[in-house]
Amino acid sequence: GENVEQHPSTLSVQEGDSAVIKCTYSDSASNYFPWYKQELGKRPQLIIDIRSNVGEKKDQRIAVTLNKTAKHFSLHITETQPEDSAVYFCAANPLDSSYKLIFGSGTRLLVRP
Amino acid sequence: GAGVSQSPSNKVTEKGKDVELRCDPISGHTALYWYRQRLGQGLEFLIYFQGNSAPDKSGLPSDRFSAERTGESVSTLTIQRTQQEDSAVYLCASSRQTSRSSYEQYFGPGTRLTVT
Numbered sequence: 768g769e770n771v772e773q774h775p776s777t778l779s780v781q782e783g784d785s786a787v788i789k790c791t792y793s794d795s796a797s798n799y800f801p802w803y804k805q806e807l808g809k810r811p812q813l814i815i816d817i818r819s820n821v822g823e824k825k826d827q828r829i830a831v832t833l834n835k836t837a838k839h840f841s842l843h844i845t846e847t848q849p850e851d852s853a854v855y856f857c858a859a860n861p862l863d864s865s866y867k868l869i870f871g872s873g874t875r876l877l878v879r880p
Numbered sequence: 881g882a883g884v885s886q887s888p889s890n891k892v893t894e895k896g897k898d899v900e901l902r903c904d905p906i907s908g909h910t911a912l913y914w915y916r917q918r919l920g921q922g923l924e925f926l927i928y929f930q931g932n933s934a935p936d937k938s939g940l941p942s943d944r945f946s947a948e949r950t951g952e953s954v955s956t957l958t959i960q961r962t963q964q965e966d967s968a969v970y971l972c973a974s975s976r977q978t979s980r981s982s983y984e985q986y987f988g989p990g991t992r993l994t995v996t
Binding site: 768773799801809810811812813816856858860866867868869870871872873 | 911922923928938971975983984985989
């Protein structure tokens, strides 16, 4: 089955700097890759996603890139702000009959003011 | 509109007891998912329901875990003979799966289960 690995587990950046979180997946048939943000004590929320037919997607300060050949995808946050501090999860949807998501282990991002 | 709701928000139970966790998905969402999140860890897929199709139970960790869903509404996750390692937050999510273009999962607030 699908396996998703995420790095780093923790990331500390200065406000205004960029942050990059990377994930790799094992199932080459996976076709959908979302990123969820979970603030302390709150539920995960989708922040951006990408499908396997594109290589990059951007939404304001957030971008996701996908390399299908290497089976990895990355989240890029530019001009980080303290409110970006949270745990970020990547996920992959294996192309089977199910729409389930397999999540990475999460990255705790701390943006220092 | 109303989001995904879960009850109870917190549950403390003694080892060996059975527990039932409830999830109310967003109205009109045909797909429903259960995940487990241990403290400081990621989301572990448990089970997925899609309409009247047979559920995907591939993530259930043992036969002590089971889940049911009535049509496209409420779901209950049951854990029998609870163990301390079952302590976690159990998250439910739903999505509108009308096609492969509708993936976004909306999460509930979770039920924090503590087994003493």
